[in-house]
Amino acid sequence: MLVSCPNCQSMQVIKRDVAKRMGGLVGTVGGAASGAAKALAGAQVGSRVGLVAFGPIGATLGGFAGALLGGLLGATTGGVAGAKLGEVIDAQVLHNCECLRCGHRFSDPNAAESSDPGTFRA
Template sequence: MAGAKSGALIGAFAGPVGITLGSLAGAILGGLAGGTAGGLAGAKMGEEFDSHVLDNYECHHCGTAFTQNER
């Protein structure tokens, strides 16, 4: 929403059409930036979750938990 407001403010110098196009462009660019940031954060969080939670093994005989290191 902040991107749309910024675009409308900048587009206001070109009149009513500028406000409309500026709002649309600001909303699109704001959505792209937010989606990119969220995607990167989610990928990093998923990687950490995979390596610390899902990559654990447990011995059925003694119950010891361990991780297997990559070589």
């Protein structure tokens, strides 16, 4: 997908993806926090299953595996959701594209189908 600068028609345009990166980070942190609750539940289930199957060592290993799985799942889910949200913000709100030739910033015409909210009438 090629985007040309509306100001100078240069094809040297980069995507800034500021909100996408921020969203991914915030989502991962938030997801990890909510994943902690899942990790706790996973640890309980894991240790119970491990205890039945392999005794005390199984309980420790099962608890660890359950916690790891729960935490990872939460962080990944949050990160993906955050990045997706950031992508929408980039496309709809921020001027996501920057021209390397003239420095002009503009919204990606391919990403934002609706009217450009960054363009205000004087």
